[in-house]
Amino acid sequence: MRLTDLTQHAGQWLRGAGPDSEIVISSRVRLARNVAGEPFLTRCDDSQRRRIAERLHEAVEQAAIANEMLYVDVEAASDLDRQLLVERHLISRQHAQGSGARAVVVTGDETAAVMINEEDHLRVQVLRSGLQLADSYEQIDRVDDALAQRVHFAFSGRFGYLTACPTNVGTGIRVSVMLHLPALKMSGQIEKVFQAASDMRLAIRGLYGEGTEAMGDLFQISNQTTLGQSEREIISEFNDRIVPGIIEFEREARRSLLATHGDAMEDKAFRSLSLLRSARLMSSEETMGLLSQVRLGIHLGRVQDITLQTVNELLQLTQPAHLQQIHGRAMDAAERARVRAEFIRQRLN
Amino acid sequence: MRLTDLTQHAGQWLRGAGPDSEIVISSRVRLARNVAGEPFLTRCDDSQRRRIAERLHEAVEQAAIANEMLYVDVEAASDLDRQLLVERHLISRQHAQGSGARAVVVTGDETAAVMINEEDHLRVQVLRSGLQLADSYEQIDRVDDALAQRVHFAFSGRFGYLTACPTNVGTGIRVSVMLHLPALKMSGQIEKVFQAASDMRLAIRGLYGEGTEAMGDLFQISNQTTLGQSEREIISEFNDRIVPGIIEFEREARRSLLATHGDAMEDKAFRSLSLLRSARLMSSEETMGLLSQVRLGIHLGRVQDITLQTVNELLQLTQPAHLQQIHGRAMDAAERARVRAEFIRQRLN
Numbered sequence: 001m002r003l004t005d006l007t008q009h010a011g012q013w014l015r016g017a018g019p020d021s022e023i024v025i026s027s028r029v030r031l032a033r034n035v036a037g038e039p040f041l042t043r044c045d046d047s048q049r050r051r052i053a054e055r056l057h058e059a060v061e062q063a064a065i066a067n068e069m070l071y072v073d074v075e076a077a078s079d080l081d082r083q084l085l086v087e088r089h090l091i092s093r094q095h096a097q098g099s100g101a102r103a104v105v106v107t108g109d110e111t112a113a114v115m116i117n118e119e120d121h122l123r124v125q126v127l128r129s130g131l132q133l134a135d136s137y138e139q140i141d142r143v144d145d146a147l148a149q150r151v152h153f154a155f156s157g158r159f160g161y162l163t164a165c166p167t168n169v170g171t172g173i174r175v176s177v178m179l180h181l182p183a184l185k186m187s188g189q190i191e192k193v194f195q196a197a198s199d200m201r202l203a204i205r206g207l208y209g210e211g212t213e214a215m216g217d218l219f220q221i222s223n224q225t226t227l228g229q230s231e232r233e234i235i236s237e238f239n240d241r242i243v244p245g246i247i248e249f250e251r252e253a254r255r256s257l258l259a260t261h262g263d264a265m266e267d268k269a270f271r272s273l274s275l276l277r278s279a280r281l282m283s284s285e286e287t288m289g290l291l292s293q294v295r296l297g298i299h300l301g302r303v304q305d306i307t308l309q310t311v312n313e314l315l316q317l318t319q320p321a322h323l324q325q326i327h328g329r330a331m332d333a334a335e336r337a338r339v340r341a342e343f344i345r346q347r348l349n
Numbered sequence: 350m351r352l353t354d355l356t357q358h359a360g361q362w363l364r365g366a367g368p369d370s371e372i373v374i375s376s377r378v379r380l381a382r383n384v385a386g387e388p389f390l391t392r393c394d395d396s397q398r399r400r401i402a403e404r405l406h407e408a409v410e411q412a413a414i415a416n417e418m419l420y421v422d423v424e425a426a427s428d429l430d431r432q433l434l435v436e437r438h439l440i441s442r443q444h445a446q447g448s449g450a451r452a453v454v455v456t457g458d459e460t461a462a463v464m465i466n467e468e469d470h471l472r473v474q475v476l477r478s479g480l481q482l483a484d485s486y487e488q489i490d491r492v493d494d495a496l497a498q499r500v501h502f503a504f505s506g507r508f509g510y511l512t513a514c515p516t517n518v519g520t521g522i523r524v525s526v527m528l529h530l531p532a533l534k535m536s537g538q539i540e541k542v543f544q545a546a547s548d549m550r551l552a553i554r555g556l557y558g559e560g561t562e563a564m565g566d567l568f569q570i571s572n573q574t575t576l577g578q579s580e581r582e583i584i585s586e587f588n589d590r591i592v593p594g595i596i597e598f599e600r601e602a603r604r605s606l607l608a609t610h611g612d613a614m615e616d617k618a619f620r621s622l623s624l625l626r627s628a629r630l631m632s633s634e635e636t637m638g639l640l641s642q643v644r645l646g647i648h649l650g651r652v653q654d655i656t657l658q659t660v661n662e663l664l665q666l667t668q669p670a671h672l673q674q675i676h677g678r679a680m681d682a683a684e685r686a687r688v689r690a691e692f693i694r695q696r697l698n
Contacts, residue, residue, distance in 0.1 A: 131582060160395045166641050230492060263687060264630060266629045267628055267629035267630040267690070270627040270628065270629055271624055271627055273627065274623040274624060274626070274627030274628075275620055275625060277623060278619040278620055278622065278623030279616055279619065279623075279628060280612060280616035280619055281612055281613060281616040281621050310608055341616070
């Protein structure tokens with residue numbers, strides 16, 4: 001399996017299936033682990049860092065977490081390959097932009113990815129379509145067990161798993177969901193979600209993690225505290241209480257907009273779809289905004305000849321690195337705008 | 350022939366034919382005449398005004414300026430009917446909004462219209478598609494001759510035809526063309542046209558005459574002076590020198606935009622067409638802006654499945670009074686936006 005194989009289709013987590021997938025794009029669980037007896041990465045020199053990377057690469061291969069696995073040496077990878085991995089949510093921006101020996105191992109279906117030498121020695125993530133946090137947790141728990149048989153993790157009886165940053169100490173778990181909240185955004189009620197998230201000590205961000213603007217009305221919500229609760233308690237609170245609350249809030253906002261501004265909503269959905277089908281130049285940002293409207297139009301039953309999966313796929317495949325990988329060459333923003341518009345027209349016509 | 354028959358199609362002057370019709374929408378010549386021995390309208394009482402109206406109605410009917418003629422008593426007409434006549438450029442806004450006995454007689458093909466009791470007792474206009482000022486003048490000259498056989502016009506050997514407003518004294522002629530100047534507008538060079546027009550003592554205005562904003566990149570240019578030159582000199586200067594100069598300026602701007610921003614121009618044309626074909630709500634102003642882009646796209650060879658005539662027709666038939674006449678009922682702006690979008694979709698799909 002090669003990295004460029006990935007660009008043939010979007011990640012499995014974008015297939016638009018799974019519970020509540022009209023609002024929940026994807027569910028993600030991430031664990032932070034460090035090798036016992038080795039210094040945290042901030043205190044490693046180059047050779048220590050390289051030794052850890054090699055040892056963990058071997059351990060992950062041996063753990064055989066999937067039949068098919070893709071190993072990418074992120075240190076040696078080109079900028080474009082790194083960006084592709086970020087666009088697919090398989091590595092973090094930090095991991096892409098970092099330095100020194102580091103890697104990622106991805107399962108063939110991309111549901112699981114193990115970053116080696118990001119902030120911690122190991123960052124394991126499971127990413128699935130729709131609201132599937134419990135299943136995601138079961139999967140990551142199996143990966144964690146398989147790795148723990150080969151690596152002795154730094155663990156304190158008092159604090160739990162030890163991590164480079166204190167905010168991850170304890171379970172080392174971070175749970176997040178990516179939500180499509182166009183109606184809450186449109187009606188201005190998204191501010192209430194931000195307030196509630198803040199009250200519950202949850203983080204809420206745009207599509208590509210910290211420091212990015214929300215594009216396409218996509219919001220990522222994650223827990224902030226990893227200490228004092230068990231993994232299953234954290235998952236259960238998120239999966240059964242927090243996310244369903246936001247889903248219901250968005251559904252109510254959609255119903256209300258439809259009742260009071262049905263014509264305008266329909267107008268917006270059809271205009272957006274027709275622009276996607278006709279434009280000759282299209283930026284990433286505009287693409288996401290228009291796809292968001294089409295996605296909403298599908299849920300409202302107005303747009304019927306496009307599937308959620310197609311919309312989700314376009315969200316990923318029209319990103320800059322994807323376009324360049326698909327076309328096999330580096331392109332500047334102006335050329336990408338032309339190629340992106342062409343790609344979208346082909347997919348939607 | 351009834352007024353509502355007009356709404357089945359756009360005026361003949363919008364058929365997108367005639368010389369230079371990719372830039373010149375229409376040519377218009379107008380004469381101002383007053384009945385000798387009768388006071389100007391500002392000095393008439395109601396009964397004098399009514400007597401003049403009746404006498405001129407009779408004279409116009411007898412002059413038989415066309416096989417088929419439509420007489421509309423503008424005083425008795427509904428607001429909607431008056432607005433329809435304004436949208437078809439058959440009467441002025443002043444005539445629609447005035448008071449007292451007044452009328453208009455229109456030929457079946459709408460190339461000629463005679464307003465009775467507008468600012469002057471008679472305002473005759475000829476309106477034709479493309480750059481056809483000489484032909485228009487020949488036609489209006491024949492109408493003028495036919496009327497002069499039945500009505501003795503106020504005329505001074507020293508000043509020429511006498512009119513209510515001194516700016517019309519002399520030939521009483523006003524010549525104008527409606528131009529589509531999207532490239533000059535887009536490139537900002539339209540300001541130079543305004544400056545040149547001002548230097549040449551020409552008036553330049555938006556689509557519906559004085560005091561209206563230029564919508565759809567449509568500009569109406571007309572002469573200001575009617576004294577000191579013969580009718581044919583005025584026509585010839587306009588038709589052979591002034592308008593061709595502006596046409597060449599617009600053509601050059603189109604070539605230049607195409608060379609430097611071809612992709613963006615194509616993008617704009619296709620986006621505009623697709624919005625017209627897909628929107629569920631559409632204002633008059635947006636319609637004109639989008640049609641302007643499509644019109645330019647046709648000229649540039651980018652849009653090939655729509656004719657200039659269709660675009661021109663939509664410019665007229667989507668106006669508020671037209672939409673309401675076509676649907677046979679009064680509608681508020683919100684309903685018109687819905688009905689307009691539907692009408693456009695039907696015409697373009």
